[in-house]
Amino acid sequence: MTTILVVDDDSHIRKLIRLYLENSHYNVLEAGDGEEALTILEKYSPDLAIVDVMMPKMDGYELTEDIRSFLDIPILMVTAKGESQDKVKGFRAGTDDYVVKPFDPVELILRVEALLKRYRIGTENVIKLGAITIDKDQLTVRAEDKMVSLKKKECELLSVLASSPGKIFTRNQLIEKIWGYDYEGDERTVDVHIKRLREQLEIFEEMTITTVRGLGYRLEAIHG
Structure with missing residues (x-):
């Protein structure tokens, strides 16, 4: 069973999140502050952490940075703050997603599910597409007797792109996923890499990367 650590100094919030998570068949661990959370993380290996920002002893930003130093799990930050600079600070600390109180518990569950799915895809070293x-690991693409590095x-x-064939990814989404939220370069970096990819993948008739004008890119699997 998937285990989720909920870190919040408000016991009522923890109880609400626990209720919805357990109803969705998740195992739940609780911590009332960042220090308690680190103690739990040393004993257990949860699959995801839900972290409140404003906590005594250690705030959510510090805790997120600490978690990132030794664990690669998805982190969902929950806070009463909605200003963009707080979101940027959260993402730079290493959070994967962000919800603002008061939140819809159903939306929280959907975000948890999306993060878990994204991490499972992200940790798979081999992706098969037809x-x-x-x-x-090998930085290769193969199909029958064809191979490129x-x-x-x-x-x-x-x-x-291959993790969700047919899904449109914006340039910003691709930059955040690959270069990180604090990347200060130009969006055209994505275009340059896409151009190189297309040149490399020309020998594969089974897939193509399509430009969706004004939106971004998607990978299309071509079934012969």
Whole structure:
């Protein structure tokens, strides 16, 4: 069973989140502050952490940075603050998603499910798309007797697109997933990498990367 750590100094909020998580068949661990959370994290290995920002002893930003230093799990930040600079601070600390109080518990569950799915895809080193195999360790793409080697960022970009064939990813989404939220370069970096990818993947008739004008890119699997 998937285990989720809920860290919040408000016991009523913890109880509400626990209720909805358990109703969705998750196992729940609770901590009232960041220090207690770290003690729990040393004993157990939860699959996801829901972290409140405003807490005594150690705030959510500090806790998120600490978790990131030794665990690669999805982190969902919950806070009463909605200002954009607080969101940026949260993402720079290492959070994956962000909800503002008061939140809809159903939305929280949906975000939890989406994060868990994204991390499972992200931790899979081999992605299969029909006859095509993308190996993130070897940085290769294979199909029958055809094979190309990619650079690391190219392979990461292809893996994100291939994780959801047909889904449109904006340039911003791709930058955040591959280069990080604090990336200060130009959006055209994505276009350059897409161009290189297309040149590399020309030998594969089984898939193509399509430009969706004004939106971004999507990978389409072509079934012969």
